[in-house]
Amino acid sequence: MSTLETEIKRRRTFAIISHPDAGKTTLTEKFLLYGGAIAQAGAVKGKKTARHATSDWMEIEKQRGISVTSSVMQFQYNNYCINILDTPGHQDFSEDTYRTLMAADSAVMVIDASKGVENQTRKLFKVCVMRHIPIFTFINKMDRDSRNPFDLMEQIESELGIQTYPVNWPIGSGKEFKGVYVRDKQSIISFTPESEMAFGKHKVAMEEVSLDDPSLDDVLGEQLHETLSEDIELLDGASYEFDLEKVRNGELSPVFFGSALTNFGVEPFLESFLEMTTSPTARNSTAGLIDPFDPEFSAFVFKIQANMNKAHRDRLTFMRVCSGKFDKEMDVLHVQGGKKMRLSQPQQMMASEREIIDEAYAGDIIGVFDPGIFSIGDTVCSPKKNFEFESIPTFAPEHFMRVRQKDTLKRKQFVKGITQIAQEGAIQIFQEPDTGMEEAIVGVVGVLQLEVFEYRMKNEYNVELFKEGLPYSYIRWIDSKDIDPKSLKLSSDTKLVVDFRGNYLLLFSSEWNIRWALEKNEGLELSEFNRGALQ
Ligand code: G4P
Numbered sequence: 001m002s003t004l005e006t007e008i009k010r011r012r013t014f015a016i017i018s019h020p021d022a023g024k025t026t027l028t029e030k031f032l033l034y035g036g037a038i039a040q041a042g043a044v045k046g047k048k049t050a051r052h053a054t055s056d057w058m059e060i061e062k063q064r065g066i067s068v069t070s071s072v073m074q075f076q077y078n079n080y081c082i083n084i085l086d087t088p089g090h091q092d093f094s095e096d097t098y099r100t101l102m103a104a105d106s107a108v109m110v111i112d113a114s115k116g117v118e119n120q121t122r123k124l125f126k127v128c129v130m131r132h133i134p135i136f137t138f139i140n141k142m143d144r145d146s147r148n149p150f151d152l153m154e155q156i157e158s159e160l161g162i163q164t165y166p167v168n169w170p171i172g173s174g175k176e177f178k179g180v181y182v183r184d185k186q187s188i189i190s191f192t193p194e195s196e197m198a199f200g201k202h203k204v205a206m207e208e209v210s211l212d213d214p215s216l217d218d219v220l221g222e223q224l225h226e227t228l229s230e231d232i233e234l235l236d237g238a239s240y241e242f243d244l245e246k247v248r249n250g251e252l253s254p255v256f257f258g259s260a261l262t263n264f265g266v267e268p269f270l271e272s273f274l275e276m277t278t279s280p281t282a283r284n285s286t287a288g289l290i291d292p293f294d295p296e297f298s299a300f301v302f303k304i305q306a307n308m309n310k311a312h313r314d315r316l317t318f319m320r321v322c323s324g325k326f327d328k329e330m331d332v333l334h335v336q337g338g339k340k341m342r343l344s345q346p347q348q349m350m351a352s353e354r355e356i357i358d359e360a361y362a363g364d365i366i367g368v369f370d371p372g373i374f375s376i377g378d379t380v381c382s383p384k385k386n387f388e389f390e391s392i393p394t395f396a397p398e399h400f401m402r403v404r405q406k407d408t409l410k411r412k413q414f415v416k417g418i419t420q421i422a423q424e425g426a427i428q429i430f431q432e433p434d435t436g437m438e439e440a441i442v443g444v445v446g447v448l449q450l451e452v453f454e455y456r457m458k459n460e461y462n463v464e465l466f467k468e469g470l471p472y473s474y475i476r477w478i479d480s481k482d483i484d485p486k487s488l489k490l491s492s493d494t495k496l497v498v499d500f501r502g503n504y505l506l507l508f509s510s511e512w513n514i515r516w517a518l519e520k521n522e523g524l525e526l527s528e529f530n531r532g533a534l535q
Pocket of ligand 1: 140
């Protein structure tokens with residue numbers, strides 16, 4: 001096998017998603033610990049704080065103690081090269097979060113065992129489903145009282161519309177938590193309070209266990225033994241069978257129970273996950289599917305982080321390598337800009353450090369300094385090629401604000417500011433049809449984005465804004481080609497707007513209004529994502 005093939009085959013690039021507090025940071029940290037990438041717990045969180053100090057406009061984050069940006073980390077484990085894409089939750093939830101999922105080949109969903117599926121998970125999950133990427137579920141905090149595991153399975157299946165396959169099954173929870181039964185190996189990995197926090201100490205306690213063996217009563221207690229036997233019988237009889245093909249198509253989610261904080265179930269999860277998930281997969285483009293093993297380099301931009309260093313006014317642009325090998329000395333073609341260039345200071349996050357890199361392979365994420373030439377979705381490839389990757393969908397904003405500059409003499413800065421910030425993908429801008437650029441409607445997925453936008457307009461472009469919150473929370477792209485948007489019958493609290501590509505959209509204040517518009521306008525077709533056509 002060539003080096004290129006070996007390197008790409010050992011890569012695993014996944015996003016980790018959860019509702020805030022489910023344990024995503026803790027689990028990520030444990031992955032890094034097992035991979036030897038960090039020496040102690042707390043390093044990841046510690047880094048988050050350190051990073052705050054280095055970026056000015058992120059002052060807002062610091063004040064609120066949360067992180068606006070999603071980060072990327074690479075580490076090695078058992079000869080796998082793993083790229084984790086973190087997706088922020090909570091108020092800092094933004095379009096960035098969605099876009100990160102476009103760069104991943106699979107997703108790990110962390111669920112709090114006492115809470116089940118929560119709102120943020122649901123939103124992110126929709127994107128995973130749209131992309132048909134494999135989804136692995138880690139049900140965390142089993143050392144705390146949990147909900148009934150069957151209820152949790154049922155909830156994942158009904159709310160997220162995916163089948164589940166529990167790879168292991170919990171024996172009790174909270175104070176009664178005894179560990180898990182591993183279904184295919186018929187073994188028990190035991191959890192004891194003494195082993196709590198002892199890193200890597202949870203070993204398989206019993207191999208090839210027969211659940212009929214009465215001596216299990218001594219180990220688990222009569223009650224838990226009985227429940228486990230009944231549960232497993234029920235699972236074997238009634239649940240979905242394991243099917244790797246379905247896992248890889250995102251139809252069946254392997255489920256693992258564990259407790260990230262106490263290291264319980266983390267390593268077995270990591271091992272199974274790495275085996276079951278795929279190495280980098282082919283991506284669609286104007287030249288058809290691009291094979292990751294194609295030796296010619298290609299990548300697309302999925303995230304732009306502004307003004308990491310205010311003095312230089314530059315931005316850090318993140319690209320997902322989709323094929324071949326990147327070498328820092330190589331010339332690349334920025335397809336949308338039509339220019340040959342070298343990428344400046346290509347870097348990767350290695351666990352908690354940012355490092356300049358010499359090379360990267362399909363599956364990797366690289367960050368490059370960008371004086372403002374790249375936009376979200378752009379393709380960068382070897383000059384021998386010339387194609388564009390399928391564009392990244394635009395996700396529906398849920399918060400809207402009308403803005404204009406306070407000082408009318410600052411019109412130029414106003415237009416420059418909103419255009420550049422929109423180009424980075426930090427906001428979406430819309431206008432009412434037939435109006436000029438004196439004012440704009442700004443739409444965002446997470447409310448914190450509006451604050452960041454306002455702060456940046458003032459600090460980077462020196463523009464103070466008049467702003468007016470708008471009562472809309474739903475946006476729909478008009479898909480029907482043969483309808484004149486201006487002649488649509490709309491209720492008084494629905495607004496027609498245009499995006500910067502000239503597409504017409506509708507802003508609604510309620511789902512009721514959406515139904516009303518569909519009923520009153522025959523042939524009207526609306527969609528929640530602007531998938532962006534292949535050009
Ligand atoms: P997030 O990134 O998904 O937001 O969650 P994070 O890992 O920060 O975890 C949220 C809280 O849940 C943390 O407690 C963390 O210690 C705790 N936690 C994570 N995994 C487990 C687990 O398996 N069992 C138990 N019992 N707790 C768990 P915190 O007090 O909010 O934060 P900290 O002060 O411990 O950092």
